[in-house]
Amino acid sequence: xxxxxxxxxxxxxxxxxxxxxxxxxxxxxxxxxxxxxxxxxxxxxxxxxxxxxxxxxxxxxxxxxxxxxxxxxxxxxxxxxxxxxxxxxxxxxxxxxxxxxxxxxxxxxxxxxxxxxxxxxxxxxxxxxxxxxxxxxxxxxxxxxxxxxxxxxxxxxxxxxxxxxxxxxxxxxxxxxxxxxxxxxxxxxxxxxxxxxxxxxxxxxxxxxxxxxxxxxxxxxxxxxxxxxxxxxxxxxxxxxxxxxxxxxxxxxxxxxxxxxxxxxxxx
Amino acid sequence: xxxxxxxxxxxxxxxxxxxxxxxxxxxxxxxxxxxxxxxxxxxxxxxxxxxxxxxxxxxxxxxxxxxxxxxxxxxxxxxxxxxxxxxxxxxxxxxxxxxxxxxxxxxxxxxxxxxxxxxxxxxxxxxxxxxxxxxxxxxxxxxxxxxxxxxxxxxxxxxxxxxxxxxxxxxxxxxxxxxxxxxxxxxxxxxxxxxxxxxxxxxxxxxxxxxxxxxxxxxxxxxxxxxxxxxxxxxxxxxxxxxxxxxxxxxxxxxxxxxxxxxxxxxxxxxxxxxxxxxxxxxxxxxxxxxxxxxxxxxxxxxxxxxxxxxxxxxxxxxxxxxxxxxxxxxxxxxxxxxxxxxxxxxxxxxxxxxxxxxxxxxxxxxxxxxxxxxxxxxxxxxxxxxxxxxxxxx
Numbered sequence: 001x002x003x004x005x006x007x008x009x010x011x012x013x014x015x016x017x018x019x020x021x022x023x024x025x026x027x028x029x030x031x032x033x034x035x036x037x038x039x040x041x042x043x044x045x046x047x048x049x050x051x052x053x054x055x056x057x058x059x060x061x062x063x064x065x066x067x068x069x070x071x072x073x074x075x076x077x078x079x080x081x082x083x084x085x086x087x088x089x090x091x092x093x094x095x096x097x098x099x100x101x102x103x104x105x106x107x108x109x110x111x112x113x114x115x116x117x118x119x120x121x122x123x124x125x126x127x128x129x130x131x132x133x134x135x136x137x138x139x140x141x142x143x144x145x146x147x148x149x150x151x152x153x154x155x156x157x158x159x160x161x162x163x164x165x166x167x168x169x170x171x172x173x174x175x176x177x178x179x180x181x182x183x184x185x186x187x188x189x190x191x192x193x194x195x196x197x198x199x200x201x202x203x204x205x206x207x208x209x210x211x212x213x214x215x216x217x218x219x220x221x222x223x224x225x226x227x228x229x230x231x232x233x234x235x236x237x238x239x240x241x242x243x244x245x246x247x248x249x250x251x252x253x254x255x256x257x258x259x260x261x262x263x264x265x266x267x268x
Numbered sequence: 269x270x271x272x273x274x275x276x277x278x279x280x281x282x283x284x285x286x287x288x289x290x291x292x293x294x295x296x297x298x299x300x301x302x303x304x305x306x307x308x309x310x311x312x313x314x315x316x317x318x319x320x321x322x323x324x325x326x327x328x329x330x331x332x333x334x335x336x337x338x339x340x341x342x343x344x345x346x347x348x349x350x351x352x353x354x355x356x357x358x359x360x361x362x363x364x365x366x367x368x369x370x371x372x373x374x375x376x377x378x379x380x381x382x383x384x385x386x387x388x389x390x391x392x393x394x395x396x397x398x399x400x401x402x403x404x405x406x407x408x409x410x411x412x413x414x415x416x417x418x419x420x421x422x423x424x425x426x427x428x429x430x431x432x433x434x435x436x437x438x439x440x441x442x443x444x445x446x447x448x449x450x451x452x453x454x455x456x457x458x459x460x461x462x463x464x465x466x467x468x469x470x471x472x473x474x475x476x477x478x479x480x481x482x483x484x485x486x487x488x489x490x491x492x493x494x495x496x497x498x499x500x501x502x503x504x505x506x507x508x509x510x511x512x513x514x515x516x517x518x519x520x521x522x523x524x525x526x527x528x529x530x531x532x533x534x535x536x537x538x539x540x541x542x543x544x545x546x547x548x549x550x551x552x553x554x555x556x557x558x559x560x561x562x563x564x565x566x567x568x569x570x571x572x573x574x575x576x577x578x579x580x581x582x583x584x585x586x587x588x589x590x591x592x593x594x595x596x597x598x599x600x601x602x603x604x605x606x607x608x609x610x611x612x613x614x615x616x617x618x619x620x621x622x623x624x625x626x627x628x629x630x631x632x633x634x635x636x637x638x639x640x641x642x643x644x645x646x647x648x649x650x651x652x653x654x655x656x657x658x659x660x661x662x663x
Binding site for chain 2: 054055056057058059061062065069072077078101102103104106107108128129130131133134150151152153155156157160164175178179180183
């Protein structure tokens, strides 16, 4: 069983939902990434999503775009990223997901990239521009090596949801809103409906986590109440990282993480 | 390839897109397939192409230029004479009409130098719609007048300040807008790039160029020995090549070699790039060792793009089309030569094709015919040429 699956199982036994936190590797530098990870773990994060920057992040809003640009300018490279993952692995067993764009994997070769990532300690992948129609080689390379987490949108048809669920492992990533990452639009009824629909259709066979625009404890509470098995918070973290000095990074991140995490714990 | 199965030209193309866009892309393909052979749609599009855009465009025998070079006869396909001054209107009229049939109220587009943006603004104005155009911030400064033209035509221009602030970033931003407003918005993409069905749809709308060449050459009782067009994203080239791909002619696409292929300051994707995934398609790209897209350079803003239409990648790998390149210097020489011998000021993009035609003509027999697509007129470029000459001419 993969680390991600184990985590969801463990959470289910405790009657908890998953807090998945996204950060951009190397933003604003490598040292800060380590501090942020420590803060996340202290705050009780369940799964960490590490962004690897791509020059053309077309599914991302301004916050993650800016973080990608800075990370690339600071010299983030694939090898350096993998050694960072190894360092993180020495500190925590928290499942690690790599989020980047298809070309980064394709360019190195899906199999080679995934093998190296797995060796470093990556447990799964999210590629927002990888559609299931184009995923054959990617899935083959990831099989038995890493979880492949695909995205579902509120406008995804029933037949596609079935196909996407079949190609996915770990969990399903339900995009909360029409838009890019980090754009705050408030909680929409269509999102709450989508959570119910996807949950009904997948019948608990695979967990469903909600992301895009999820930024406050209040958001987390509402999506969990609507039936999500997990929530993904990203841009809100990057904004906090941007305005926090290195010395306070670990404690501030821990505090924010705790405030999100407590909304995923079932209160009796 | 007639209609690419699964959107693939060999291994190239496909649709690498965020899930939110899948229903929109499916709706687009469904409507495109429905309308492309619809009698009324074709009639309406033909009407606009004829009386609004000015088709058919002439095939002009460039006698002075041919005689000066002393080789084969050079024929210019005069897309520069179209309304708006470039081939772009062939595609924008087709897609704007399709958007109208699909009842889409909001049109968005990207533009590099502004040619596609202006052609979109024109087509939308003519069909009673409004467009919003994404344009790299750097390009809005370099092409201020085109921004004003789009505004005059009733379109809104959004300067894009992310990434390298040029065409590729304008496409990223247009895609982000589309993801956000997917339910009411039509994305009017300007080149034969992007996710399926854009590359095939844009090719089909631009194929009017090659089809006219075919019948015009036939009227002259000739078959072309060489066919030449410039390639950035590759829409005028694929529109020229596709109807003639089964002929015996040598077909040559010409990319922008900028300061030279080894300088890293060029946009010659097929000549110097490698395979990858960008803007929803698998194709040749200019990228670094890690798969990050690199910045490009060309004296002509319209060729300044790190990717290329997937069908060109396919035609390169199957060796049906040869892809050459021309440096900025060769382009300026060609620009001046055509201007002086024929009184035709070509767009700098099209001057790349002229530069290749000059090389081919010099090596060819007098009996041979060389057809060159002159994709646009050069009025927009005279300032750029003036700057270049004042920096580079030693006299």
